[in-house]
Amino acid sequence: MCVAGHSVLRRLWLLPVLGVAFSSCSGPESAPPDAAGETRQTAAATGGSGVADDATEPAVLPPDVRGAEDLPEPGACVVVDQSSFDSVGCSRPHTLEVAQVLELPDDLPRQRPDDQQLLSLSLTQCGEPAAEYLGSTDMDATRLAPWTVWPSKTGWARGERWLVCGVTELDGAEPVERTGSLRGALVGEPFYEFQICTEGPPSEESIRIVPCDQPHRGEAVPGTVPLGSPMDQLPDSSDIDEVASPHCAVAVENYLGISERADVRTVRRIPTEQGWQAGHNSAVCYVETEQPVTGTLLGIGDRPLPV
Template sequence: MARRGLKLMAAGALAALLTAGCAPPGVDGDLVDDWPVVAEPQSWSPVAGECHPAAYWGENSLAKYTPVSCDESHSWETFHVGTLPAERVTLPPAGGVDRAAVFKECSAEADKFLGGDWRDARLSLQVLYPTKEAWSGGARWFRCELANIDIEFPVNRRESLRDSLAGSAPALARGCYTREGDNFEPIACDKPHNYEYVGTWFAEPSMEYADLLRRASRIHRECRSLVAKFAKVPDDAAINARTGTQLLLPGRQEWDEGDRGVGCMLFLSRTLHRSMKDAGTKGLPINYR
């Protein structure tokens, strides 16, 4: 999946001014260094329903906040703004269960906003938090963002993603894929392919990223169970002989931001010209190669 690369000084400037000594502002000939930096307004918070020309990648300050109408060219959309407890002392630490809980809230809100499971579509979700300065001033919001992803990068759109997964055959749905190196390229399922997305397996919120990498064999087994359900074949010992699986792991940065979902794809050495959805044992016979 592709996705995010998530991305102070007023107090120091003021301290320098207070300890500098006797000269009033401006007498040294420099009109800039004697005045404290104006802090970011702490009452500001983002608004759901606005779109953005690009991701903020951690530069989530008011100065960087330049929303546009969703009928203008944009790549990301704020669909939900949540609130963390006012008594919380620090931002949720990267990789912890608190960030996983926030990401879970954003995921649930995304499904409601889209009219379907965002993970079943060519979409990326990211969570943005206040700057450290804003947090120190009392800001406790987090904002949930969605982007349509084409292979790896966000697509520029001129309409909202709202309800884009409603209906029986949404245009953004994940489906069949071909592979070029490390890239999976979506393709119509009636065209030659040998990969197909079947669902998402979820790791425990407390799991360490290193454990995710060490447990690949277990996750492949979980994904084969998803293949069995997707294709309507028995989920028994023979499933290993019916299909291979490909894991779509979240990157370390995505994991640290709370994403615990692993995408699962069936993989066959033979070329397919149809979806394996509900294909049964005739579609996925034993000896998938």
């Protein structure tokens, strides 16, 4: 497939898969008496760098976005806006990188499923290609996310069954225009360029993502806990905790370089029901501090916190 031609112009639906639809769950060994237990609440990203509890509507591109025969190749860096779907060199500003272009299953109905159904379907198809492109399954601990594109109703009626599996960097709900490729971006040290840090405690239901060099009280730790597929049911919280608790204890110890500190606690954030259906199928481990810090806790050991 190629994007050089302009012969067929059709409408696409574009939906981000946001890495913020989680509820918080503090480890019982570290939670204060008034923070014990777990809460579940719908959460999604809003514009800017904030994160709030609300539903996210699909972004609809207008009719003059290119159609099926002009789709980009895997590995292409793409500019997506209200009038184009253009492949560019990755050294140029772009918003989307194509991990893979797939064909949807042949047994789908002739009438196009609604967008929520297609989103769930696309996640089962695109999660693995996105992770392979980034080199890790740790997307939920970062500002990187899958971004899927499928045919419009008109294209569907014409027999189009393609699916573009892409990845993007988010600022809230909006893709960031960036340069350079994200291929392998979550392998090793590059993870920390995209790491989620939270302005307030990650044990709270709603979090605000901030750059990690600004004052923050939470840092997502590499090594998310896979919990299943979006086509499965969300596991019970007790089953999640049984798996996530020992995993996070080890992940945090490796992150800090010390087994425990009185001024740092381990927090787990688990998917909400809506987040689960939207592809957030892992628990994320965090370190949380009592006071804001201005630098990373990676490898801090027993040194003073960077307040």
